[in-house]
Amino acid sequence: MLDIPNDIDHLRAVDNAHHLHPFTDHKSLHEGRVRVITRAEGVWIWDGDGQRLLDGMAGLWCVNAGYSQPTLVEAAARQMATLPYYNCFFSSTTPAVAALSERLARMSPAGLNHVFYASSGSEAVDSALRIARQFWKLQGKPEKRIIVSREYGYHGSTIAGASVSGMTDMHKQAGDLPDFHQVMTPYTWRDAGDLSPEEFGLKAAQSLEAYIQQVGADKIAAFIGEPIQGAGGVIIPPDSYWPEIQRICRAHDILLIADEVICGYGRLGAMFGSDVYGIQPDLMTTAKGITSGYVPLSALFVGDRVAETFIEQGGEFYHGFTYSGHPVACAVALANLDVIDSQNLVGAAERQGATLLAGLRDALGDHPLVSEIRGRGLMIALELAEDKAGHKPYASSRKVGLTCRNFATEEGLVMRACRDTMVLAPPLVISDEEVGLVVERAARAIDRTWGQIKAG
Numbered sequence: 001m002l003d004i005p006n007d008i009d010h011l012r013a014v015d016n017a018h019h020l021h022p023f024t025d026h027k028s029l030h031e032g033r034v035r036v037i038t039r040a041e042g043v044w045i046w047d048g049d050g051q052r053l054l055d056g057m058a059g060l061w062c063v064n065a066g067y068s069q070p071t072l073v074e075a076a077a078r079q080m081a082t083l084p085y086y087n088c089f090f091s092s093t094t095p096a097v098a099a100l101s102e103r104l105a106r107m108s109p110a111g112l113n114h115v116f117y118a119s120s121g122s123e124a125v126d127s128a129l130r131i132a133r134q135f136w137k138l139q140g141k142p143e144k145r146i147i148v149s150r151e152y153g154y155h156g157s158t159i160a161g162a163s164v165s166g167m168t169d170m171h172k173q174a175g176d177l178p179d180f181h182q183v184m185t186p187y188t189w190r191d192a193g194d195l196s197p198e199e200f201g202l203k204a205a206q207s208l209e210a211y212i213q214q215v216g217a218d219k220i221a222a223f224i225g226e227p228i229q230g231a232g233g234v235i236i237p238p239d240s241y242w243p244e245i246q247r248i249c250r251a252h253d254i255l256l257i258a259d260e261v262i263c264g265y266g267r268l269g270a271m272f273g274s275d276v277y278g279i280q281p282d283l284m285t286t287a288k289g290i291t292s293g294y295v296p297l298s299a300l301f302v303g304d305r306v307a308e309t310f311i312e313q314g315g316e317f318y319h320g321f322t323y324s325g326h327p328v329a330c331a332v333a334l335a336n337l338d339v340i341d342s343q344n345l346v347g348a349a350e351r352q353g354a355t356l357l358a359g360l361r362d363a364l365g366d367h368p369l370v371s372e373i374r375g376r377g378l379m380i381a382l383e384l385a386e387d388k389a390g391h392k393p394y395a396s397s398r399k400v401g402l403t404c405r406n407f408a409t410e411e412g413l414v415m416r417a418c419r420d421t422m423v424l425a426p427p428l429v430i431s432d433e434e435v436g437l438v439v440e441r442a443a444r445a446i447d448r449t450w451g452q453i454k455a456g
Contacts, residue, residue: 065428112301
């Protein structure tokens, strides 16, 4: 038995005394009351005060197979009993790493037959950037270094991840490394105006080509983008967007990196977002849903052109991590992929996502606070706006999204606020009844938010 105290007030006290939380205003946290999550099952989590919450965010977009899947727990225990750890340095591998690599290569988009492992999406992105730049050095083009991404793109929280992300607040804190640049994002709700979706998708994609013409393709190593932007507020591109991005990258010989850390492993009603949009990336970052968050693991898929250059040219690639290809994480990933397949969670995401989207539109489509409800699979956003018809958001100082998030928690629903965009991405195992509860609780939270706004 683990020797962890169950006195919730004591745990809050020692947490306040010693724990620095991620993405947190620590002054506000210490003035308030930290929530201690004590157990979870299916789509539900419980806190130390006994409140049961429907986890509408699958942890951090990651618990695709739901909480407390026994086969994942058993896979971890078996692997720990046999080989709890060994590294993949020094010409070594382990059975779980080799087996997972073969399975991932079989299920990946065409041409992605090699995998590099780490422990987080941030590390996968850093690895992709390193590989992209080293690839061009091996090609005799070391000047190809610039990485292009998009406004509101999120690609991790390391210094490189923050620099390649399109989050200005992160740039202010982490610094802004050279050779990173953001172009227009395909944020249809905010920016399309009178353009049709097809026209707007092309316009957004062509901002990349305009930048290429400005600095020269001979300076640009890669373009990176999430198939659907997650932390940016579930920004769903028009269907014309990704084909044009791919055309531009191929025409100018720029590597295309698909960041599938959120979209991968069934979230969008397909195994990968690249499958949804017909993207043929040179590199593809994945994490989160690969183990359903049970154990940290990321898998960077590397395309044949890039991998074969490293293999043929030789020379050490000075990059890797102690836990690259951790055998326990890889064993859990294999068990998790079995669950996704055996329970048809990809199909469930498509089906339940459509049900949830329809339910939210029925309940909130005419709500004075809700300007748009959009989604793909189990990745859904509700735009809260001051001017619903004019697509005008509230001033950030009003903190409308944060208010709605807090009301949702009081109603027993974990819902995320990205600015004033309310985001839902529950576990793919969510039932029909639980979908109905998400709709009911989200609607109550939005009603309460609107009531507070009207009250001034």
